[in-house]
Amino acid sequence: MTIGDAVGTTQPRLAQASIADDIGLLLAKLHAVGSVRNNRALADVQLRERSYSVLRLACSGLEPTQRELAEFLSLDPSQIVALVDELERRGLVVREQGRTDRRQKIVLGTPEGERIHAQALAAVRASERDQLAALDDEEEATLRALLRRALWH
Amino acid sequence: MTIGDAVGTTQPRLAQASIADDIGLLLAKLHAVGSVRNNRALADVQLRERSYSVLRLACSGLEPTQRELAEFLSLDPSQIVALVDELERRGLVVREQGRTDRRQKIVLGTPEGERIHAQALAAVRASERDQLAALDDEEEATLRALLRRALWH
DNA sequence: TATTGTTATACTCTATAACTATA
């Protein structure tokens, strides 16, 4: 058995516990379940949640440096190295020297990277719609807005 | 450097990317940042987020079986074994044989467990208030409700 | 035959420190 098997879980007995009001636990659970869903959805394009998010930003047009990727994704810079290494090895991104600071490396999607990115994005979107099936469009937008505000106040 | 250093992060340049609308990434980031906060808050009582959540349910009065803990916390039953082992070793919980099914083990908080639990709960509450400082009471309640509905529809 | 708890193992993710090259 594994987390994935709990993806379709409905109201268990313990959900009545006051613990179910712990924001931290709600986030942990929703994230855990969502990760499994996303990773499954991304398996087709041989990506995982983390490599996907790096590719996503590399293909955003914002020309992120590795440092910015680390900060934005809440990952350590050393982890970004490994993720970019893998994407680069697969020909999905390239490292370019920073325009003004030669220490920086900008991570950019290649045409092949863009192609995989488009597929991955569609898969993740479907996965999210699935996960939030219980919420209508307005509620989903509210959730998104609240999460954003909690992060970047 | 580590995730923790991003705890106080405000509006980075990349937040404008459409990626910042990915519910999955918002959850991953908020959970990552929240985990660091919670684990720091729990360090005083020598707990981590996961052992805390097991102790929390053991002290809930709901008399959960290990199987129920696994399902509710989205963890594998084999992981629950290790977490309960540690809490039991520290004298914070005990395993009792199930009332009707002798295969089951019910996890219950001891008096000492209740004491530590009360401390831990207060620490986590403070940590959450901190993390969601940008939201007012009503917004926080809305967030809580939406997360709950997304999980147990 | 199926389920609960358990043990074991491999893999992914996270934390930390030290190094290099530029600034």
Added chain:
DNA sequence: TATAGTTATAGAGTATAACAATA
């Protein structure tokens, strides 16, 4: 002196399979 990227390593979290006791 500080910062961006890199390497290395240890610890925490996750995935999977197999087993004994009980249903």
